[in-house]
Amino acid sequence: MPSAGWSWNLLTDLQEMWAFPFMVNAFRAGTIVAIAAAVMGWFMVLRRQTFAGHTLAVVGFPGAAGATLIGVSATYGYFAFCVAAALVIAAVPRAGRDAGGGESALTGTIQAFLLVCGFLFTALYKGLLGGVTSMLFGSFLGITTTQVWVLLVVAVAVLGVLAVIGRPLLFASVDPDVAAGRGVPVRLLSTLFLILLGAAAAGASQITGTLLVFALLVMPAATAQVLTARPILSLSLSVALALVVTWLGLIIAYYSPYPIGFYVSTFAFAGFVFARLGRLIADRLPRLAPTGVPA
Template structure:
């Protein structure tokens, strides 16, 4: 057996696949719900230019999850608390883009430092530490699934309530303000919804690569459509496909889930980018006089 064959068998292992599949039933359910939430939230992340904020929130979500792991309490709850704290701080401190980026730059190292401290103090299984950073597929038990689904329902309900005014405010904030849309309150509400979505994504994909679930699907969808409705549908579909495909490919392998999810998500983006190159060229035609 060559070295390449050995590496290939480590990346894609399908021995006893049918027996292993029931072990990730909860992860598949949670992944579908998280993909839906991440894809829909990602639409406004792209519209409002917030990818950097997603990364900043994920760092404090990692700190909250690490602290919960150290204390022996619910990791999902700790992750959500950390995310909401970061999202709230960014929303309050960063009304303008320049101020927001400065706030994120301050919060990110603080959250990462806390997370590293908590993991250094944690004396349990090393897999639990690694999973918070790079994702895990078999550690999602029934209580965690309940937390994930319940939080996802709340985020989806919040998005449904503020979808239209948030779309208006994201597309043309000056006109929206003139029409009486409460921009500051709406921005804070969305940041809290984004924080919850990031916390959910961290449970499966890990804190380091959460951007691939919240940002990449929406960015891919934006390459092939300008329709707000189709943008949301494609973004959610791409996110669900990425996370479910990543879980199924990672099953049986010793490699974390994150490389699989990121590869699928990036491949979708690459295909959409290539497809999107043709659309403007066909749409724009020179006028003749």
Template sequence: MPEPGPSWDVVADIQLLLQFHFMQNAFLAGTLVALLAGTAGYFVVLRGQSFAAHMLSQVGFPGAAAGVLVHVSPVLGLIVFCVGAAVGIAAIGREVDAGQRLESAAIGSILAFSLGLGFLFVRLYGGSAQGIYAFLFGTILGITDRDVQLTFAVALVTIASLAAIGRPLMFASVDPDVAQARGVPVRMLSLAFLLILALSVAITVQIVGTLLIFALLVAPAASALQLTARQGRGIALSVALSLAFTWLGLALAYFTNVPVGFFITTLAFVFYLAVRLVKTRRTVVAPA
């Protein structure tokens, strides 16, 4: 555990931070996660799929627990369950509309069942309370070399596919009808993006946990979209914010022993709030 505290000497602080292997792993995985979450998150907000992200991450909880139960990496369980849920969402309905009465009741029922199932799995392998908190609120401990490798592979595949479909996806997200008319395969794209989203959620959960996914996957992108309408800049900003929240959050968690999820959600929340306040004041002065 950290003996000397942080100082104003940034270089010494960074050396202190990275002196243990688990922190190196946490920073490596965190960086990959932030890169992916910032990019995928931009499309999530643009397409109004923040609720789907929330849902996928909650389905991830039993996935991670099942991974531990059958002695494979929790990340693998997360990936299997999240991708499965994404296929399910795609099969059931094209849009998961939170506004529909019975549909939201159905989703609520599925989520409660899924979280209950996760709890059951944890109990079945005799997991500790700390283990449950790690799944739900994220952890900086216990990210193994295997997890980092898996995260790297997933991030590589996902960012590459996002780059490949980025242009038509942007078109299809902003104006689906025109895109359809121009021959863009809108349905295929939305399925592809749902799968990308599932993979992104699966690896993001490692850092912030099942319950706090909004902080990394949605809040940075939402702030970026408030700040700029230009797409390239927006994505860059979203990635930069994700990285900043993750790195700062990890560092603060290391030095204070408080869960990383608290810092990342607080940073994301405060920044989003500030952006919204600035925006509101500006629109009050000059209504857009």
């Protein structure tokens, strides 16, 4: 980490940061994760499955801790546990708009049990485990080129599958009953979506940490859907917001001793608050307009 702070010359600051290979990898990984998380998060918010997304992010912690315990890369633990949890959650039938009770109960049970398992794995590990804070709250230090390639392959696969099922998934997300009546395989789409969401959560957890992965999965998507109801525009805006908060988080964290997850979450939360305030003001403006004017 550099000893000097901001030079107030953005070009110089960027050149200084990108002179370090770990920062180049951090920006590459952050960009990949932001795009994948924003797209998956947009569908997750639309489908009202944010609790499932939170659980899939949290179980990345026991996955990473368990992988470290048995001596393999934590990356494999993230993906193994997140995808496995997605399959378990997908086993609960989800039919209709108000049938999420069973899914929520199972999701909370999985989250509580696996979170405790994560702390057990860290207690059983006899070596020096200094990455607990990074697992929980994120870190851009130590991101290797191999990890970047793994994240890229996973993101391309996730977004590729989502592009294939995107239209029927959107239909099933907006009105699952009508979609099922039209012959759309709602249950299969729900299972595929949860698997893709698990993979996206596993990737985002390696940047923001398992406890703050919601910063990329939920906040940009929720902000975008507050600002506009048009699917294409809202989805594009979600990606743009995720990229901005990730890049800003990396830049600020480079000059700070605090974890990147804090900054990404703070910027994303601020964007959501301003979007809600702007929507509230916009909704109240017609009421303040003079009456008696023809529509």
